[in-house]
Amino acid sequence: MPDLPTSLGQPLGRLLQASPRIAAFLDGLGFGELPTDLPAELWIARLPQATLLDVGLDREQLAGHLRLLLESAAAPPDAMQEAIHTLTIRGGHGKDGTEEPTDLVIRAGEIVCVVGPTGAGKSRLLADVECLAQGDSPSGRQVLLNDAAPTADLRFASDRKLVAQISQNMNFVVDLSVGDFLAMHAACRQVDAGSDVVERIIAVANTLAGERFGPGVSLTQLSGGQARALMIADAALLTASPIVLIDEIENAGINRRQALDLLVARDKIVLVSTHDPLLALMGQRRVVVRQGRIAEVISTSDAERQVLRRLEQVDSTLASLRDRLRRGERIEDPAEASFAWL
Numbered sequence: 001m002p003d004l005p006t007s008l009g010q011p012l013g014r015l016l017q018a019s020p021r022i023a024a025f026l027d028g029l030g031f032g033e034l035p036t037d038l039p040a041e042l043w044i045a046r047l048p049q050a051t052l053l054d055v056g057l058d059r060e061q062l063a064g065h066l067r068l069l070l071e072s073a074a075a076p077p078d079a080m081q082e083a084i085h086t087l088t089i090r091g092g093h094g095k096d097g098t099e100e101p102t103d104l105v106i107r108a109g110e111i112v113c114v115v116g117p118t119g120a121g122k123s124r125l126l127a128d129v130e131c132l133a134q135g136d137s138p139s140g141r142q143v144l145l146n147d148a149a150p151t152a153d154l155r156f157a158s159d160r161k162l163v164a165q166i167s168q169n170m171n172f173v174v175d176l177s178v179g180d181f182l183a184m185h186a187a188c189r190q191v192d193a194g195s196d197v198v199e200r201i202i203a204v205a206n207t208l209a210g211e212r213f214g215p216g217v218s219l220t221q222l223s224g225g226q227a228r229a230l231m232i233a234d235a236a237l238l239t240a241s242p243i244v245l246i247d248e249i250e251n252a253g254i255n256r257r258q259a260l261d262l263l264v265a266r267d268k269i270v271l272v273s274t275h276d277p278l279l280a281l282m283g284q285r286r287v288v289v290r291q292g293r294i295a296e297v298i299s300t301s302d303a304e305r306q307v308l309r310r311l312e313q314v315d316s317t318l319a320s321l322r323d324r325l326r327r328g329e330r331i332e333d334p335a336e337a338s339f340a341w342l
């Protein structure tokens with residue numbers, strides 16, 4: 001394994017070499033030519049405020065994001081994960097029996113969002129992937145991995161699940177501490193007991209969720225957002241499953257872009273069911289579900305990416321207002337919520 005930089009004290013050029021995702025991430029934010037000799041943290045410290053406003057991130061968020069991507073690049077690749085290159089959903093039928101016309105092929109490292117009105121069948125679609133349906137679910141869909149039907153062994157093996165699901169209600173029933181739970185999971189995954197994986201997962205989860213928590217806190221005491229952040233960090237850094245399904249990420253508690261980038265940086269196939277415009281536009285494509293069937297597959301356009309940047313700016317303004325209210329401050333100047341600068 002090449003010697004990978006692990007801190008932002010390294011020159012930007014080294015980070016770009018170490019992780020193509022970092023290069024893609026900075027490029028996607030619209031940073032053109034970068035001062036490759038400058039240490040990354042110095043570059044972040046010197047960025048003009050106007051540039052940060054443009055990209056919709058503050059200095060801390062940008063640094064956090066780069067650290068997560070570095071973290072992912074430094075983690076060892078997973079043998080099983082690398083084995084799945086494509087997930088194909090072969091058309092079934094809608095609730096009224098109308099056929100689904102096309103097959104949907106999703107590649108490793110791709111985010112596909114699932115949108116549609118309430119009750120349209122978004123969760124059904126995720127459930128079909130979760131159980132690797134073979135025409136035996138209400139939609140009649142068939143799921144292929146690397147262009148082939150999964151063997152029964154792969155479909156039903158509980159010890160090496162191909163699909164990890166992060167759902168809306170992460171209610172933990174075991175009363176373990178976060179640290180014990182992760183250590184147990186690491187042991188199941190045969191990750192070196194001496195490694196710092198538990199600390200790293202908690203640190204990553206803390207960058208995703210607002211309110212920090214430590215290894216001593218009980219799983220049952222985590223808030224919904226904290227539990228989701230923990231599961232996403234665990235799915236990215238410890239769980240081998242190459243396919244991750246997410247049923248909505250609440251917009252208040254979690255840094256959604258970081259969460260998705262973290263999974264994609266590990267070359268997972270990510271399907272997110274959502275009603276949130278920010279999340280919906282973060283995917284490369286989105287599937288529109290109507291009456292139980294995939295009615296359309298839309299690729300996110302460049303113009304939509306521009307809209308997403310604006311939405312991220314609005315979101316970051318809302319997040320900072322939310323934080324101030326949480327700290328007990330008053331917000332009385334209407335200009336603070338006018339968004340006229342957009």
Ligand SMILES: Nc1ncnc2c1ncn2[C@@H]1O[C@H](COP(=O)(O)OP(=O)(O)OP(=O)(O)O)[C@@H](O)[C@H]1O
Nearest residue numbers: 093094095117118119120121122123124138139292
């Ligand atoms: N293709 C299909 N054929 C038959 N039944 C379906 C199909 N798709 C969805 N359903 C059924 O329709 C109902 C609503 O679907 P689902 O819960 O997936 O909707 P949803 O879009 O996730 O809704 P929400 O936004 O409220 O979470 C469920 O009972 C589901 O089993």
